[in-house]
Amino acid sequence: MPVKIFSHQADPDGIGCIILSKICFDEVDYTLCKNITDLDIKLDSFINSKEYLNYEKIFITDLCPSVNLLDKIVSNEIIDKVVIIDHHVFNLEKIQDKDYAFINIDLKECAMSLFYEYLRKTGNLILPNKVLKEFVLLTKLHDTWEWKTTNNLDAYHLETLFHKLGAIGYLNHFLDKLNMVAIHFKYSEEEKKLINEQLKDEEDYLNNLTKRLIYKKIANIKYGIVYGLYNYRNILSEKLRESNNCDILIYIAVDNETISFRSISGKISALEVALEYHGGGHEQSASCNLNPENEHKIIKKYLS
Ligand SMILES: [Mn+2]
Incomplete structure (x- = not known):
């Protein structure tokens, strides 16, 4: 049976979660969500149409449903399949101590690093390689702004590539990249070229915004x-x-x-x-x- 993932579409962290699910499970259907309101609407129709019956597990990553939707989930049979993985401080109070939530109050984590830990713990990520681990770490450094303190540009450039490729382009690009045999996570010449093009465009647009x-x-x-x-x-x-x-x-x-x-x-x-x-x-x-x-x-x- 396939798994379903609802994730945040806005940044490398949300898309990173989908990449992880695609690495760990044979069949994955994903739904991108703009924000909590969008997630609520999509989950609501997913529950009402009983679409969840087609899935073994339902992951909600880098976002958390509103209190109303959480109530609906908890009182429905879907709850047995749901796992929420989130790190947004605002949402944590809502789902603290709940069996269906895999969270960490430590704000040094991002959704992808939490999901990685969850997949390891549950035996779904059997042979994690070094490159994947490095990719998760870079995503975490990017998402928690930790990259700033060490000026880790490799982490920052995940976002640059995300902007250049778009959410779906980023997803497919890194799935392919992670499938290739490599010793370390390193940007290719082609990726460096894309990064530089994007940085130039961003500079122009930024001057305009200012x-x-x-x-x-x-x-x-x-x-x-x-x-x-x-x-x-x-x-x-x-x-x-x-x-x-x-x-x-x-x-x-x-x-x-x-x-x-x-x-x-x-x-x-x-x-x-x-x-x-x-x-x-x-x-x-x-x-x-x-x-x-x-x-x-x-x-x-x-x-x-
Ligand atoms: Mn995040």
């Missing part, structure tokens, strides 16, 4: 607000951190229907701001849905 950024000071907190492509939210926040010229970045990404919040100066928590818009995430980085209500609230508060 020019369009609007600043607004409210109660001694300086907000930077901009509309931009979803993929560039973290690169812009990194750039703003270097110059430290605002406290919070509010990044409106129409292409992903999300608003991202990033704590730039550390003066105020991004999660705190996101909660005003029914969002979630971490202290440093959080997000909410881009729905008309949230967009109007933001325009009224910061852009008028």
Whole structure:
């Protein structure tokens, strides 16, 4: 019987989980989810249509359903098949101590590194090779921002390749790469070329974004607000951190229907701001849905 995985589509961590599942199980069906709301909708119809009966196991990785959906899962027979693997601080309280959750309060973990540990423990990852282990480690360094402290560019360039190839392209690319015999995880000449092309494009776009950024000071907190492509939210926040010229970045990404919040100066928590818009995430980085209500609230508060 195949396994099913619902994962976060937005970054190397969420896609990394799908890569792991494809390495460990013969038959995998995956569903990409933008955010918790999207996951809820997709899980709801998955339960209602009884599609889950076709699967042996159902993994939910790098995202956690809302409390309402969790209630629905727990009171349905699907619960016997569900495993939730998540590391977002906001979600952990909801699923702490639950049998169906495989989590770790240690924020140095990402979903892929947790899933890797889970697959090892349950005997599903039988012969892990060194290259896979290194790939998981790089994903973890990237996802937890730890790469920053050691300036690990190999980890950072996973994101660069993710942007260049897109989620599905990244998935297929690394599945192929991991299938090849190698001693260490190393970027090929072709990958280096793709990385350099992407870095150049990103630099141009970033200059453009910086020019369009609007600043607004409210109660001694300086907000930077901009509309931009979803993929560039973290690169812009990194750039703003270097110059430290605002406290919070509010990044409106129409292409992903999300608003991202990033704590730039550390003066105020991004999660705190996101909660005003029914969002979630971490202290440093959080997000909410881009729905008309949230967009109007933001325009009224910061852009008028
Ligand atoms: Mn993650």
